[in-house]
Amino acid sequence: MIPLLSIRNLTKKFGKQTILHPFNLDLEQGKVLTIIGPSGSGKTTLLRCINALEIPETGSVTLGDRELQFNSKRKPSSTDLIALRQKTGMVFQSFELFPHLTVMQNIIEAPVVVKKTNKSEAIAKAEQLLMKVGLADKANFYPSELSGGQKQRIAIARALAMDPQLLLFDEPTSALDPELVGEVLQVIKQLAAEGMTMVIVTHEMKFAENVADTVLFMEDGKIVEQGPPQQLFHEPLHPRTRIFVSRVNDYVI
Ligand SMILES: Nc1ncnc2c1ncn2[C@@H]1O[C@H](COP(=O)(O)OP(=O)(O)OP(=O)(O)O)[C@@H](O)[C@H]1O
Numbered sequence: 001m002i003p004l005l006s007i008r009n010l011t012k013k014f015g016k017q018t019i020l021h022p023f024n025l026d027l028e029q030g031k032v033l034t035i036i037g038p039s040g041s042g043k044t045t046l047l048r049c050i051n052a053l054e055i056p057e058t059g060s061v062t063l064g065d066r067e068l069q070f071n072s073k074r075k076p077s078s079t080d081l082i083a084l085r086q087k088t089g090m091v092f093q094s095f096e097l098f099p100h101l102t103v104m105q106n107i108i109e110a111p112v113v114v115k116k117t118n119k120s121e122a123i124a125k126a127e128q129l130l131m132k133v134g135l136a137d138k139a140n141f142y143p144s145e146l147s148g149g150q151k152q153r154i155a156i157a158r159a160l161a162m163d164p165q166l167l168l169f170d171e172p173t174s175a176l177d178p179e180l181v182g183e184v185l186q187v188i189k190q191l192a193a194e195g196m197t198m199v200i201v202t203h204e205m206k207f208a209e210n211v212a213d214t215v216l217f218m219e220d221g222k223i224v225e226q227g228p229p230q231q232l233f234h235e236p237l238h239p240r241t242r243i244f245v246s247r248v249n250d251y252v253i
């Protein structure tokens with residue numbers, strides 16, 4: 001089967017420091033990859049390279065039928081970068097909602113402004129998405145009037161409003177009070193059940209195990225081990241993985 005996402009020999013440096021060593025990854029449509037690893041191992045940088053928020057030094061990112069090649073001589077065109085970003089929704093640790101816009105305005109902003117979707121169509125779709133994340137009654141609220149868990153569910157609805165082929169999550173629950181974590185994980189689990197292709201960076205180990213088709217453990221910008229959740233969490237092949245998974249505690253959903 002041809003993967004939806006394919007990363008080949010991706011490298012990224014900040015200054016002289018190499019953050020991602022030649023990195024290779026394939027993800028099939030409808031599959032969920034969770035990424036775990038210590039702080040500073042390059043997880044956020046990898047996600048940001050996948051949707052070209054950071055421009056890698058070398059390598060390629062292929063999403064569906066579009067391949068973006070990176071090298072020092074030639075940068076991809078802005079048209080290609082924008083196309084990749086539009087097909088790749090991103091959900092951040094800190095929500096990144098527009099504080100001066102209502103929930104509805106936050107959700108329809110990109111479809112109306114970037115995709116030129118007709119406004120009433122965008123509103124109808126946003127209403128469906130709000131129902132999906134359990135917040136149909138919050139359309140006219142401002143982000144400051146919502147809990148962290150609600151804000152994150154709105155951020156997910158906003159990402160879905162662009163009909164992404166791939167959703168990227170960067171520690172979607174780590175800014176939340178523990179009692180709000182479950183409601184966000186539940187929405188992500190539902191998306192997984194519906195067949196959304198996702199890459200999720202998380203410190204919630206039980207969740208990483210439960211939701212994933214494949215788990216990837218990375219350290220120092222390299223893949224240490226990847227495989228089915230049962231392998232990574234219960235029968236790791238690499239001693240470093242064993243140490244990492246044995247010392248992280250957890251939230252059970
Ligand atoms: N914009 C930047 N400029 C310079 N160095 C950066 C930048 N962003 C990240 N780094 C460095 O790259 C390395 C990897 O950072 P990254 O944020 O990708 O790690 P991470 O695995 O997401 O960590 P955490 O679990 O703490 O979020 C770190 O050493 C960090 O200091």
Ligand SMILES: [Mg+2]
Pocket residue numbers: 043044045170
């Ligand atoms: Mg990070």
